[in-house]
Amino acid sequence: MPARGCFRAFPLTRPQLLEGRELIDIQGVSKSFPFKGSVVQALQPVDLTIPAGSFVSFVGPSGCGKSTLLNMIAGLTQPTAGTISQRGRLVNGVNTGVGYMTQQDSLLPWRTAAQNVGLPLTIRGEKPAVIDARVRHMLERVGLSDFADHFPSQLSGGMRKRTALAQVLSYDPDTILMDEPFGALDAQLKLVLQAQLLQLWENSNKTIVFVTHDLAEAILLSDIVVVFSGRPGAIKAVKTIGMARPRNAFEGQFTPEFKQTYLELWDLLAPEITRTAGMEH
Numbered sequence: 001m002p003a004r005g006c007f008r009a010f011p012l013t014r015p016q017l018l019e020g021r022e023l024i025d026i027q028g029v030s031k032s033f034p035f036k037g038s039v040v041q042a043l044q045p046v047d048l049t050i051p052a053g054s055f056v057s058f059v060g061p062s063g064c065g066k067s068t069l070l071n072m073i074a075g076l077t078q079p080t081a082g083t084i085s086q087r088g089r090l091v092n093g094v095n096t097g098v099g100y101m102t103q104q105d106s107l108l109p110w111r112t113a114a115q116n117v118g119l120p121l122t123i124r125g126e127k128p129a130v131i132d133a134r135v136r137h138m139l140e141r142v143g144l145s146d147f148a149d150h151f152p153s154q155l156s157g158g159m160r161k162r163t164a165l166a167q168v169l170s171y172d173p174d175t176i177l178m179d180e181p182f183g184a185l186d187a188q189l190k191l192v193l194q195a196q197l198l199q200l201w202e203n204s205n206k207t208i209v210f211v212t213h214d215l216a217e218a219i220l221l222s223d224i225v226v227v228f229s230g231r232p233g234a235i236k237a238v239k240t241i242g243m244a245r246p247r248n249a250f251e252g253q254f255t256p257e258f259k260q261t262y263l264e265l266w267d268l269l270a271p272e273i274t275r276t277a278g279m280e281h
């Protein structure tokens with residue numbers, strides 16, 4: 001009898017490839033915050049498995065707990081109930097297995113782009129020559145070699161995002177958490193940065209957990225899109241996106257598969273956005 005997995009007549013599809021490759025396991029995780037003497041529930045219990053090497057997006061209305069869930073995966077805050085583990089190890093303190101691009105960019109204004117990119121390596125105590133070489137390589141990969149000596153205030157919004165990405169990539173984490181990285185950028189720039197991100201990711205074996213409020217962006221980039229309901233958030237749907245890889249995020253928008261997936265998920269997401277908007281007025 002042939003060994004399991006050998007002699008397949010057809011190459012595996014992307015969803016088949018990811019099946020069973022569990023990296024992050026989220027079990028019954030909920031979160032409440034104390035607020036003015038009472039308690040605000042940010043997230044209802046969620047269960048989710050994130051496969052190694054996948055690109056997973058969280059999409060949902062503002063305030064549904066997307067950033068809170070990323071913070072818990074990063075180990076910056078603990079769940080009120082439930083557990084998160086990465087590679088079978090419980091996350092119960094800062095999770096050193098992830099790099100985190102937070103919603104507000106955290107570049108230090110008094111350090112140049114190169115110094116910001118190298119900061120995690122400096123903190124880790126690497127030798128200056130190692131840091132220099134790594135920083136140069138990372139700035140080149142995000143197309144910012146000519147801006148190494150610029151301070152954050154001398155960079156455009158898109159350049160700051162690319163610097164933050166280079167900083168996260170500099171210490172080579174196997175998982176990258178990105179919280180609405182392209183949210184504030186114009187539509188054209190977003191397309192360019194999405195394409196660059198896909199290329200970087202497709203040439204790595206990293207896992208990306210990506211938060212966005214843009215459903216089209218989520219579908220075009222991801223293997224799995226997780227749709228959250230409005231506050232207090234809960235998972236409403238987990239959709240596997242079968243669109244071929246490598247993927248062109250721009251051309252992908254014009255395929256029938258994109259259109260069908262968009263309509264299907266929009267039906268789930270639209271009432272949540274309407275409900276949340278109603279609560280806020």
Ligand SMILES: Nc1ncnc2c1ncn2[C@@H]1O[C@H](COP(=O)(O)OP(=O)(O)O)[C@@H](O)[C@H]1O
Binds near residue numbers: 033064065066067068
């Ligand atoms: N540190 C905190 N203290 C109190 N409430 C918080 C805190 N962080 C988040 N929240 C509340 O939790 C909910 C979810 O927030 P968040 O995760 O930032 O949502 P999202 O990222 O989906 O927009 C919101 O109602 C928010 O006000």
Ligand SMILES: [Mg+2]
Binds near residue numbers: 067
């Ligand atoms: Mg957020």
